[in-house]
Amino acid sequence: MQHSRKIRYVIAFLLLGISVLVFVAMNVCIGTVKISLEDIMVSIGGQQINNSRILWDIRMPRTMAAMILGGALALAGYLLQTFFHNSIVGPFVLGISSGAKMVVALVMVFLMGQAIRVSSVTLIAAAFLGAMISMGFVLLMSRKVKNMSMLVVSGVMIGYICSAVTELVVTFANDAEIVNLHNWSRGSFSGMTWDNVLVMAVVIALTFVIVFFMAKPLDAYQLGESYAQNMGVNIRVLRVALVILSSILSACIVAFAGPISFVGVAVPHLVKSLLGSAKPILMIPACFLGGSVFCLFCDLLARTMFAPTELSISTVTAVFGAPVVLWVMIRRSREKVA
Amino acid sequence: MGYDKAKQGEGGIVKYYFKTESLSVGYHNKPIIKDIEIGLEKGEILTLIGPNGAGKSTVLKSIAKQLALIAGTIYLDEQSVENMSGTELSQNMAVVLTERLRTEMMTCEDVVATGRYPYTGRFGILSESDRHVVKEAMELVHVTAIKEQDFTRISDGQRQRVMLARAICQEPEIIILDEPTSYLDVKYKLEFLSILQEMRKKKGLTVIMSLHELDLAERVSDKILCIDGKRVDRFGKPEDVFEQGYISKLFSIESGSFDEENGSMELEPAKGEVKVFVIASGGTGRNVYRRLQRQGVPFITGILPQNDLDYPVARVLATDVIVTEAFEPITEEQIRKARKRLAACDKIICCKETFGTLEQANMELLEFAKESGKEIEMNC
Numbered sequence: 001m002q003h004s005r006k007i008r009y010v011i012a013f014l015l016l017g018i019s020v021l022v023f024v025a026m027n028v029c030i031g032t033v034k035i036s037l038e039d040i041m042v043s044i045g046g047q048q049i050n051n052s053r054i055l056w057d058i059r060m061p062r063t064m065a066a067m068i069l070g071g072a073l074a075l076a077g078y079l080l081q082t083f084f085h086n087s088i089v090g091p092f093v094l095g096i097s098s099g100a101k102m103v104v105a106l107v108m109v110f111l112m113g114q115a116i117r118v119s120s121v122t123l124i125a126a127a128f129l130g131a132m133i134s135m136g137f138v139l140l141m142s143r144k145v146k147n148m149s150m151l152v153v154s155g156v157m158i159g160y161i162c163s164a165v166t167e168l169v170v171t172f173a174n175d176a177e178i179v180n181l182h183n184w185s186r187g188s189f190s191g192m193t194w195d196n197v198l199v200m201a202v203v204i205a206l207t208f209v210i211v212f213f214m215a216k217p218l219d220a221y222q223l224g225e226s227y228a229q230n231m232g233v234n235i236r237v238l239r240v241a242l243v244i245l246s247s248i249l250s251a252c253i254v255a256f257a258g259p260i261s262f263v264g265v266a267v268p269h270l271v272k273s274l275l276g277s278a279k280p281i282l283m284i285p286a287c288f289l290g291g292s293v294f295c296l297f298c299d300l301l302a303r304t305m306f307a308p309t310e311l312s313i314s315t316v317t318a319v320f321g322a323p324v325v326l327w328v329m330i331r332r333s334r335e336k337v338a
Numbered sequence: 339m340g341y342d343k344a345k346q347g348e349g350g351i352v353k354y355y356f357k358t359e360s361l362s363v364g365y366h367n368k369p370i371i372k373d374i375e376i377g378l379e380k381g382e383i384l385t386l387i388g389p390n391g392a393g394k395s396t397v398l399k400s401i402a403k404q405l406a407l408i409a410g411t412i413y414l415d416e417q418s419v420e421n422m423s424g425t426e427l428s429q430n431m432a433v434v435l436t437e438r439l440r441t442e443m444m445t446c447e448d449v450v451a452t453g454r455y456p457y458t459g460r461f462g463i464l465s466e467s468d469r470h471v472v473k474e475a476m477e478l479v480h481v482t483a484i485k486e487q488d489f490t491r492i493s494d495g496q497r498q499r500v501m502l503a504r505a506i507c508q509e510p511e512i513i514i515l516d517e518p519t520s521y522l523d524v525k526y527k528l529e530f531l532s533i534l535q536e537m538r539k540k541k542g543l544t545v546i547m548s549l550h551e552l553d554l555a556e557r558v559s560d561k562i563l564c565i566d567g568k569r570v571d572r573f574g575k576p577e578d579v580f581e582q583g584y585i586s587k588l589f590s591i592e593s594g595s596f597d598e599e600n601g602s603m604e605l606e607p608a609k610g611e612v613k614v615f616v617i618a619s620g621g622t623g624r625n626v627y628r629r630l631q632r633q634g635v636p637f638i639t640g641i642l643p644q645n646d647l648d649y650p651v652a653r654v655l656a657t658d659v660i661v662t663e664a665f666e667p668i669t670e671e672q673i674r675k676a677r678k679r680l681a682a683c684d685k686i687i688c689c690k691e692t693f694g695t696l697e698q699a700n701m702e703l704l705e706f707a708k709e710s711g712k713e714i715e716m717n718c
Contacts, residue, residue, distance in 0.1 A: 085440060213460065215461055215462065216455075216458070216460060216461055216462040219452070219455075219462055220452070220455055222440060222441075222442070223439050223440055223441065223452060224437060224438070224439055224440045226399075226404050226433070226435055226437050227433070227435070227437075227439060227452075229403070229404055229424070230402060230403075230404070230428055230431070230432065230433045231424075231428050231452070231455040231456060232423070232424030232425035232426075232427065232428035232429075232455070232456050233424060234424060272442070272443065276443060277443050278442040278443045278444070281461055281462065
């Protein structure tokens with residue numbers, strides 16, 4: 001049994017790893033301009049090819065961003081689900097993404113009005129502030145309402161309020177870059193630069209390492225607070241860490257790609273079913289890979305399905321993510337009856 | 339080993355392994371129970387008893403450091419628990435709570451293995467010796483057969499035993515259990531407590547638990563702590579605590595009764611005019627008493643020696659018992675009284691066919707009943 005479980009883990013990770021590679025390749029190759037794998041290899045080798053600019057300035061950073069942010073999104077969802085002991089929450093559902101979006105929009109509009117260039121770090125800081133505001137609100141609500149469905153409802157409401165404010169700001173902002181802002185506020189991986197990718201890679205890699213080192217206390221925390229405490233886990237420190245780390249991850253995503261729905265909720269469940277285990281030490285890396293695959297796949301569709309018109313990424317993630325959430329809810333209610 | 343040393347202490351003074359000093363427990367800085375003073379030697383079993391909502395769980399949670407203490411100190415081997423690190427405490431103290439363990443895709447073995455948490459490294463990977471401890475713990479509580487099953491798909495009784503295995507895995511010096519036997523059937527109740535006794539014997543495990551089964555508490559515990567919702571009412575050996583009438587008082591029992599001596603309980607006796615006389619002794623009458631109680635028929639019974647098996651039941655169920663002192667012959671006075679009471683009844687139930695040398699009076703009572711033409715039911 002121990003043995004067959006290990007085999008399953010290895011297969012699951014291989015599957016996820018290979019899928020990431022395949023989708024990275026597909027995202028780079030497929031598009032209005034097709035680029036062959038050989039051309040890419042040649043280009044990596046340092047020789048000139050025809051569509052070098054498209055490859056290196058547009059496709060590559062975008063693909064990398066989808067990979068990194070997708071992973072971060074799934075991980076953020078996983079952390080929130082662990083924190084609330086609730087399987088249908090995620091950064092989008094709880095309004096954290098929308099909170100981050102609102103503050104980012106406010107900051108952008110303000111700074112652009114002053115003709116100041118907005119740096120990646122400023123964006124992340126603004127998004128983090130917004131994420132923390134929403135998170136604070138959700139935490140307050142979670143104290144008042146013990147019912148987990150009510151928590152989700154209050155998160156959705158916070159999300160609506162923040163989105164309304166953002167819409168307002170975007171509508172009345174008179175700036176040439178308003179089009180960009182509009183696209184971003186709906187969620188999109190387009191227009192990524194290498195600078196963006198570098199910043200997000202550093203921030204998210206650091207966060208990922210910290211989260212990975214929390215695997216053991218998270219394992220205990222999953223069993224319930226009382227038991228975790230008896231096992232010597234400092235609950236308060238862990239909870240604070242969870243809030244901050246999931247907010248950093250959510251903030252990073254929103255700062256660069258805007259709010260993306262359903263990835264955070266759906267991917268952890270899919271990955272859990274794939275692994276047949278909920279152990280954090282497996283789930284943390286697997287969620288990241290799973291999120292990468294999911295977002296690469298969805299971005300590919302968003303970009304190519306109705307090309308040259310591009311869909312917002314949330315349109316696609318919702319189509320594939322929402323059914324998963326429904327499936328989880330049905331399964332949970334069935335378990336309760338049984 | 340350590341067990342004996344702790345018992346002797348230095349200079350002959352008893353050295354307590356577990357001790358509380360003017361401990362006050364409660365929620366949100368409001369004490370529910372104040373001034374708890376407990377002292378336990380290593381390897382002793384302490385049981386908390388008291389009515390529902392009296393604060394047993396609050397005391398246990400406070401001891402397990404799940405609730406902040408309002409005042410006072412808890413000592414474990416002369417070291418204040420408050421100053422212990424989480425890991426240090428978890429290597430000494432295990433808990434089995436009423437709160438359900440949340441698990442997802444975990445087999446029973448996985449759950450038991452979580453008990454090794456305080457001993458594993460940074461990533462919680464189990465070593466070979468950890469696996470060995472897990473295996474032993476599962477064998478001790480007989481859950482090896484279900485180790486591959488999902489923890490959410492087993493019965494409450496099995497779950498409780500898995501939780502005990504998990505606690506044992508933690509290799510604690512002291513274990514805190516909140517109503518551990520509530521979901522167990524009688525077989526597993528006895529088995530569960532036997533395992534605790536075995537652990538105490540083998541490893542000098544100290545046990546603090548709450549039980550609803552007073553009869554079991556009386557039998558398994560070295561010390562009993564009685565909580566009545568405001569304070570610790572009594573703390574001591576079971577034989578001192580289980581005084582006649584005390585349990586009824588502690589629990590404010592109004593309908594029915596608890597027999598402290600035998601640990602058995604009876605429902606409320608029937609009331610009204612007495613028309614039935616039961617002749618019994620030596621344990622032949624108990625079932626008849628209980629049947630009459632169920633039917634709501636008040637009765638008189640006798641003549642019983644005070645140490646008779648029937649007496650404890652008769653005492654609480656019969657309207658009146660004609661009783662003689664243990665190992666003394668029945669007096670004329672008692673016989674007269676019995677005849678008078680029997681004459682006033684319509685129906686006689688006799689539970690005996692043969693009568694011993696010292697209870698010829700009961701045979702005469704039966705004769706007397708026959709002569710006076712009463713309705714007689716033989717129930718032998």
